[in-house]
Amino acid sequence: MPRGKFQTLTEQMFYVLLCLRTECYGMDILDRVPNMTGGRVSVGSGTLYNLLEQFAQAGMIRETKVEGRRRSYLLTDKGRAALEREYQRICAQAQDYRNAMEEGEL
Numbered sequence: 001m002p003r004g005k006f007q008t009l010t011e012q013m014f015y016v017l018l019c020l021r022t023e024c025y026g027m028d029i030l031d032r033v034p035n036m037t038g039g040r041v042s043v044g045s046g047t048l049y050n051l052l053e054q055f056a057q058a059g060m061i062r063e064t065k066v067e068g069r070r071r072s073y074l075l076t077d078k079g080r081a082a083l084e085r086e087y088q089r090i091c092a093q094a095q096d097y098r099n100a101m102e103e104g105e106l
Contacts, residue, residue, distance in 0.1 A: 006058060009086045012043045016051050017083045020075040023064050026052060055079065 060079030
């Protein structure tokens, strides 16, 4: 059975949505993600604008301003819920790791 779209998020998806807790432009996201992750994660512009379009179509973000070619976006309640679900999934994975290490399973 195929996985539903946005059922789980890639790292790039997670950080793009995390950036959009506050209104920002696409170019802001390109700067924020590497800063937020200490350079561990980056998002290319092609990937970013593709994700923004997909998130907007899914109702996870909304466009808030258009100034020429610059567009700003903000997380919707649906996007906030997806971000929270992904955070909870990551926390559960981390707990599984801790449990396994304590039990010597790895």
